[in-house]
Amino acid sequence: MVEGDLREYILDLLASRSVNLEEIVDLVYFLQKDMQPGLTKEECRVSIMRVLSKREVQYALLVGIQLDILAEKGLVEEPLLSILREDSPLFGIDEVLALAITNVYGSIGLTNFGYLDKQKIGVLARLQHEEQELKGQVHTFLDDLVAAVAAAAASRLAHRHGESR
Amino acid sequence: MVEGDLREYILDLLASRSVNLEEIVDLVYFLQKDMQPGLTKEECRVSIMRVLSKREVQYALLVGIQLDILAEKGLVEEPLLSILREDSPLFGIDEVLALAITNVYGSIGLTNFGYLDKQKIGVLARLQHEEQELKGQVHTFLDDLVAAVAAAAASRLAHRHGESR
Amino acid sequence: MVEGDLREYILDLLASRSVNLEEIVDLVYFLQKDMQPGLTKEECRVSIMRVLSKREVQYALLVGIQLDILAEKGLVEEPLLSILREDSPLFGIDEVLALAITNVYGSIGLTNFGYLDKQKIGVLARLQHEEQELKGQVHTFLDDLVAAVAAAAASRLAHRHGESR
């Protein structure tokens, strides 16, 4: 599967996990609008699409979302199954994969990732709510990965904005 | 210089840069109090002291604070001098050093670090304010390093709390 | 499951994937013997046991080995299944998990990890050989994780040796 196709596959995969592109656009716009007056949602969308075309990002998303799905289906062995289902605050491998995503655009994305992940803004609050309310739904990796994609897309915009000045 | 002495040196160094231990205690308490009812400030203080006894943490603090000081004295060469003095949002090496600190207690500290760094809570707001108001003062590394020490100390408490349950 | 039990579980899990503790001991001894004359294999063993008692390390091992197993069973969806089965050199998520392990003892473990992973010393050569020769066996994560545990145990010895001088 070539890289461009893989990006389409991942957008479909995100949609199948109830995350659509416009929700990530909203996060990027929220993070970056004050730093970059005149920023449009279309620019945010383009930036996300560029982030999603990076192989490291694609692989982190594939692995994390697959683990969520396998945990939902009960195909993961114990004790990992319980750890994933409970989204234990001491489990840090979701942050490890998220970091692999933000790092592609340098370390300035770290702060935005942490902020989104803690504040549970927008789609991230919905994902957490679904996980807590809907029995059996696992979003242990998904919320961190979505926050990381948004943070990376904001970093990319910041770097490009810095260059154009 | 042995490790324990180095910790004392670093506490003095932080104080000389206007950061005292109690301000970091407040950050750790703020981060962790809701997760751990009954948490005392003394436990937060002990956790910070343990974090500050780790060699990787000590070295990251030594390097970052030294760079702030050398930039203040004008001993850093251009173009790095201007980058440090302006605390450019595209400069990510301060976050890179901060990550080295949080990583010692696993990746769960990442979220707290990003949150503190973005929200500029407590002492972090003061450091930023001083940098902007007091001509010549450079805290490019200091605020990130302090946030990272607090996030690491909170992670350490979380891990220990998790074990004791 | 408490932390000590989890360590026993992980030793069993490694054994079930054909890696025994003595092979990791050999890697640690190989890495550290020239830096630390008089080092015994027993000290290496103790260091590994301490590394394996760290929660971040345990979780990275659980996740990575689980993915290998699920790929072997064909329970991972495409295109990730093919990526894991082929152990693509462009897949970096195994290195990402390995880094989470080495980071617990600071960044000095990075060099040893990279060296072991490239040179495929000892047990690492066997794991790679098995993967290539035995149809259906997947060690995409296992070899990196074992190299990372050995590198972390060597870092821990180096830090302790440095303190005692």
Next chain:
Amino acid sequence: MVEGDLREYILDLLASRSVNLEEIVDLVYFLQKDMQPGLTKEECRVSIMRVLSKREVQYALLVGIQLDILAEKGLVEEPLLSILREDSPLFGIDEVLALAITNVYGSIGLTNFGYLDKQKIGVLARLQHEEQELKGQVHTFLDDLVAAVAAAAASRLAHRHGESR
């Protein structure tokens, strides 16, 4: 200073520290030639130039080399001065900056970085030798940073080669 100018500045800075571009080209070619038959040194050179145009890479190089220079001049305060002059094996901040460089092209560069850093191939052996033999010369950061640039340039080639197949 715009990004392109900064790259020229960094090439001059490397040269002033006795590292020339062709020596880094040799490292990249060494790492990648077996994976990519027909690879030319010109392709390696182009890849390095692309790596050196990334802002995160530029900032890591500026900071690390500046610290080497300031330590040589004795402008760094104790105890950091002695730590940098002795290039202590327990000092990991040089690896931390190196990681910031390799991460820009994903985590597959980690292995090559560790390998180069351990084996001290080509220019890296010369830098280490100079540091040990020439009294007062400090390359604590330089050797790791050069290894990281070479590893990143090899990763970039690997990713592009993977896409073109």
